[in-house]
Amino acid sequence: MTANEHRVHGLDATDVHPDWPPLTTAEVAALLTRYPSLAPAGAIRWHSPRPLSAAALVDTTAGSVFVKRHHRRVRTAATLAQEHAFMAWLRQAGVPVPAVLADATGNTAVALGDWTYEVHAPAAGIDLYRETTSWTPLPDLAHAHAAGAMLASLHEAAEGYTAEQRDTQLLVARSELVEASDPLDTLAAQLPTRPGLARYLEQRDWRSELGATFAPFHSRLHARLATQPRLWTHGDWHVSNLCWSGAGPQASITAVLDFGLAARTFALFDLATAIERNAIAWLALDSDDAAHPDTARALVDGYRAQRPLDSTQIHLLADLLPLVHVDFALSEVEYFSAVTRSPQNADVAYHTFLRGHAAWFGTPAGQALFEAIRALA
Template identity: 60%
Template sequence: MIDDAHLTHGLAGDELPPDWPALTEREVAQLLSRVPKLGATGAIRWRSPRPLSAAALVETASGRVFVKRHHASVRSAATLAEEHAFASHLRAHGIPLPPLFTDVTGHTAMAMGEWVYEIQAPAQGNDIYRDAFSWSPVGGLRHARAAGSMLARLHQAAEGYVAPQRATHILVARADILGARDPVAAVEAELAERPALAAYLGDRDWRAELSATMAPWQGAAHAGVRRQPRLWTHGDWHVSNLCWSDASDAATIIDVLDLGLSAATFALFDLATAIERNAIAWLEIAQGEIGHADLALALLEGYHAVKPLSDDDLDVLASVLPVVHVDFALSEVEYFEGMTRRRDHADVAWHTFLHGHAAWFATPPGQRLLDAIRHAGARFVLQ
């Protein structure tokens, strides 16, 4: 047994009590009875600090498994199965992802009461960023290059995967608002089917706020997005979602984790997200100088070595980066307002994440990072 009073990662780089109850051994035993080949269940050995679901490593007679639980308001069995289908395609095309277990009915997304579960084989390699908070910069140039190379491999593997767009907006990284000619009109068109988001926005002058935030970037971003071929993407390419051969600078990536945010977007969306996640120290935003151009360029070098980037690609990347997070920030607002009932967290998603991150790119440090990305092609020529 382990102490159930575990903490999860908060939005401000702190540790907080989880929004969702921890998995219990009784609950896990009931779930795993639906997968008879795993045998009797044992102790829960570790609980994930990630805040948007509950997850744990669990002992079984056949070895450890990773159990993850979602509330049905966040992921239905059908919407979880969308992730699993994409994972299956990537695995079949050479991307190392932990295999999923099926229950006695042949399903990998398992509904039980108000919850939906998935059971995976444990990841291979070393989870060296396991305790890293989201938006923590990658730990060095060589890790950044390795992450960029693996992301390019994933995009190559995703080519040819055809599936409808995700059936949910909640906690997925879509590019609907990013790619819209009129972002305010695009949000308005979705509010009828997104009541929690409508409830939150109804309390503020959101049209003026969103217009002001998007205005400096939307023209160039829209022009770039509309020329991009559609591709299913990872959506959360942070080094904490990768497992490594060891903790050294020369480590290689052994396993890729967590397609929970995946959706049909485009490759440069995923690459921009990777820069946003790994090369900007957002938790230190008050310091101003939070952009790590060296890490961003290393990510691009690794990507370019596998899937070459043109000068036009780099221009689009720099145009998209300041607002690449907008769709996901709105999905977090919706999640915190409607699912966890945390208006304070929804406020952070709206003010700090959606608006604050975009505003940083208009500062001198943000402009320097964008300029470095636009001119990264010169580095590729010298390689």
């Protein structure tokens, strides 16, 4: 398969050429020589449509494995190892996270030239939503309830995991800006160590633009967030990152996938992210049913059936929603601007994602979603 044949999900829900070339059989075969129990590699059975890396399901002598490749500017072996350590902790605590396989030298992240690789054991169950585009709402309320309950179980399992924060800001769902007493000054302090983002922002009046984004929502957050216990979280709790025992309403979650955005934040941040990912049709905001309050309620109900939330936490959860995405959105601006060098995509991340998503919560539909969640208190 060539890069011209393979398509990935674009920012506007269309299929586009990938930023990164798809994995090839020769490339995978060379990689898996480092894994004696897997070599020789066989056919590539499926290429992931996710755009920020290249990944595929590969046949081996020991069964299928999931191979994922990152550019070294996005993920080093050390950065990936932080993610893998969190996954191992959760798996040992009973969360159904597929194992990341170690090569013959004991490493789960392999650096080869410009690339960093990881190889995962196959996920149990059915990858029911694997072709679902990000930012697509989940209409199945039973699955939303199950997803909320599994997220609560993950948070319970994460308690006691005390690793420091990720060593990167790039394509990670962190929460420093939303938690800061002055998010603009906090961002300004980060820019010397984020030159790609700094170059993008210096082309615009970012303090005025982002100040307008934060102003309607941030003042009621800072003091309340200071009381939230720190916790390593998933960061991308979309239904496409879960596998299932079946397609029906009684299906259970059999595997939790893709910890690429995981970071040390707090539990309500992760739950707000789950609502933002699964309960709003971001790619169809002009439609009459862009907001899916029933999905949001099902996620929260599933979560608190496993991990209780009091009324104060419910109100804080609602207030988080307009800004829960901002740290990650800026990391996408940085990625598109400095790594893939796509000014058009960087502008979409900045204007449509970062600023546009926050502004939507000021619309009647956004306010109605607020109220639907607050009513759960």
